[in-house]
Amino acid sequence: MTGAFLDPYVTDWLNLLLRWLHVIAAMAWIGASFYFVLLDQSLREPKSKDDIRDGVGGELWEVHGGGFYHVKKYKVAPPTLPDHLAWFKWEAYTTWLSGFALMVVLYYFNASAYLIDPSVADLTSWEAVGISIALLVAAWLVYDGLCRLLVERAALLWALILVLTTVAAWGCIQLFQPRAAFLQVGAMLGTIMAGNVFFNIIPAHWELISAKEAGREPDPTPGIVAKQRSVHNNYFTLPVLFTMLSGHFAFVYGATRAWLVLILIMLLGVLARVFFNLRHQGRTIWALPAVGAVAVILLAIAIKPDDSGGSSGGTSVSFSQVAPIVEQRCQPCHADTPTQPGFSSPPAGVVLETPEQIAARADEIKTLVSSKAMPAGNLTNMTDDERALVVAWVNQGASTKG
Ligand code: HEC
Numbered sequence: 512m513t514g515a516f517l518d519p520y521v522t523d524w525l526n527l528l529l530r531w532l533h534v535i536a537a538m539a540w541i542g543a544s545f546y547f548v549l550l551d552q553s554l555r556e557p558k559s560k561d562d563i564r565d566g567v568g569g570e571l572w573e574v575h576g577g578g579f580y581h582v583k584k585y586k587v588a589p590p591t592l593p594d595h596l597a598w599f600k601w602e603a604y605t606t607w608l609s610g611f612a613l614m615v616v617l618y619y620f621n622a623s624a625y626l627i628d629p630s631v632a633d634l635t636s637w638e639a640v641g642i643s644i645a646l647l648v649a650a651w652l653v654y655d656g657l658c659r660l661l662v663e664r665a666a667l668l669w670a671l672i673l674v675l676t677t678v679a680a681w682g683c684i685q686l687f688q689p690r691a692a693f694l695q696v697g698a699m700l701g702t703i704m705a706g707n708v709f710f711n712i713i714p715a716h717w718e719l720i721s722a723k724e725a726g727r728e729p730d731p732t733p734g735i736v737a738k739q740r741s742v743h744n745n746y747f748t749l750p751v752l753f754t755m756l757s758g759h760f761a762f763v764y765g766a767t768r769a770w771l772v773l774i775l776i777m778l779l780g781v782l783a784r785v786f787f788n789l790r791h792q793g794r795t796i797w798a799l800p801a802v803g804a805v806a807v808i809l810l811a812i813a814i815k816p817d818d819s820g821g822s823s824g825g826t827s828v829s830f831s832q833v834a835p836i837v838e839q840r841c842q843p844c845h846a847d848t849p850t851q852p853g854f855s856s857p858p859a860g861v862v863l864e865t866p867e868q869i870a871a872r873a874d875e876i877k878t879l880v881s882s883k884a885m886p887a888g889n890l891t892n893m894t895d896d897e898r899a900l901v902v903a904w905v906n907q908g909a910s911t912k913g
Contacts, residue, residue, distance in 0.1 A: 516620040519855035525616045533609040537755075540602035541748050547599075548745050552791035554584055565590050588723045600713050607705035614698060618691060619643070621853050624888045628688040642686060643695055650679065650699035651706045658743075662736065672743075676700070676777070680770035688888060689764040690757070693773055697754025700747050707740035745788070749780025761875075765882020766814040775810055779803050816878060828904040829913040830866060836901060837863050840886050840893040851890065858887070866911035873909035877902050 517525070554569025562570065568586040572579065618625045622636035626643065634642070653675065661668040679699055683692035715737035722729035753776055757764055766772045786799040843851040845863040863869050869876070879885035880898050 517616065519853050522616060522620070522853075523855060526613070529609050529613045529616065533606060533613055536602055536605035536609055537752075540606045541752070543599050543602060544741075544745060544748065548788065549791050550582060551584070552788065557583065587729060588719055592720065592723055598713075598716070600708060603705050603708040607701060610698065610701060614643075614694070618694070624851075624853060624890055626687055626691045626888075628883075628888055630883070630889060631684075631688065632686050634686070639687065643698075646679070646683070646695065647699055647702045651702050654703045655706065655710070658736075658739070662739070665739070673774075677770070677774050680773045684770045688884075689769045689882075690761075690884060692769070693754050693757040693764050696773060697751045697757075700751045700754070704744045704747050704751065707744050711740045712737045746781050746784050749783055750777035753777060753780055761879045761882050761884040762814065762816060765878065765884045772810065772814055775806070779806060782806075816881060827907055828900055830904070830911045831913060833901055833904045834866070834869070836893070836897045837869055840891040840897065843891055844887065870909050870911050873905045877905040 550571055553571050555571065557563055557567040557570045562583060566586050566589070567583045570581065570583045572581055574580070619636075619640045622639045626639045627634050627636070654672070657668060657671055657675075661671070676696070680692070680696050683695045686692065687695060711733070715733035718733045719729050754773070757773070757776075763769070763772055763776070782799055782803050786796065786803075789796055789799075841863045843849060844854050845857050845861050847857065847862055847864065849855070849857060861872065863872070863876075876885075880893070880901050883889070883898070886893050
């Protein structure tokens with residue numbers, strides 16, 4: 512599992528196609544999930560006597576796309592089962608499968624560049640991949656076990672989920688590159704979400720159908736459990752989406768105590784869900800987004816990158832000192848034709864070959880280099896002294912003269 516496990520150009524295409532699929536499936540899954548939560552919370556008492564007799568518990572009138580829709584929710588099941596029933600399950604399965612495939616192609620096949628940071632934990636590729644997969648499985652088993660034990664204790668269950676997610680975030684930061692650690696935590700929560708659909712929510716639907724077909728009362732337990740899991744999934748969506756986007760934000764995953772920052776931002780996502788879920792029920796609490804906004808400002812102040820070392824001991828740093836560092840530590844990947852095995856094109860389209868290209872990205876380079884997000888996996892063995900020099904050069908104005 513070195514850089515050349517798959518041809519880099521093949522990897523590029525798999526990356527494109529799988530990512531495209533993953534985003535589309537996730538949009539369909541989360542879109543349906545949001546829609547059904549909104550629907551559930553907007554239902555009104557049915558008006559028609561026939562509906563009430565048939566066991567309709569709530570109804571909603573909607574207008575969308577040039578037409579009126581009239582949706583009814585039955586308390587248990589309709590008097591006769593329809594021939595055609597929409598299920599909403601492949602959205603979830605496709606999201607998980609394409610996401611896992613992406614992780615294999617990008618992170619597992621190229622673990623030394625994307626997953627491992629020897630200065631964090633000196634793992635072999637096989638160890639890192641094994642730990643990552645084991646954590647995905649463990650996340651599901653532990654979560655599922657806790658949910659079974661604590662069916663009746665919703666508040667305690669939420670507290671434990673928060674504690675365990677925090678432990679997972681902290682642990683992953685001790686094991687992987689911070690960027691990969693964020694993704695790993697998101698993948699663990701995403702696995703739990705897909706597991707909820709596969710092992711609980713869809714089987715509960717089967718129980719409803721088979722009970723109806725057998726003419727018996729359905730066992731209420733699977734439905735109650737499925738509802739609980741579905742509520743969990745609803746609150747997991749925004750935190751998971753953040754982890755999936757976090758790779759673009761080095762100032763976040765590169766922060767000191769990144770695990771804490773991750774948890775705090777995930778909580779902001781939960782807060783947003785709480786706000787909207789209450790709003791759909793008719794309770795708009797503006798204090799919630801206000802708290803969120805204050806939290807964002809405090810967090811932004813707390814993790815503002817440290818500019819010290821800017822003077823580099825008072826001596827000024829010239830471009831002639833920085834250029835060889837960039838050439839040696841960055842250009843193997845960030846060149847029109849990368850020489851680093853496993854890269855067929857400059858990653859993220861970033862080329863750092865001419866003085867202009869380097870100067871144009873000076874601020875970004877400073878963030879990435881000081882947070883150790885770059886060089887990826889520190890494959891080019893950049894030293895701390897070199898990092899300090901580059902940061903000082905940027906702080907002094909990033910001039911390419913001299
Ligand atoms: C081993 C290969 C490798 C080396 C060496 C490397 N990078 Fe990167 N770099 C990457 C990869 C991979 C990405 C794309 C991350 C992604 O997919 O978002 C990237 C992305 C970037 C980006 C764009 C950030 C973004 O998220 O869009 C910048 C800027 C960057 N690197 C700067 C540097 C600098 C500066 C150095 C040298 C100190 C460096 N890189 C060394 C692999 C490397």
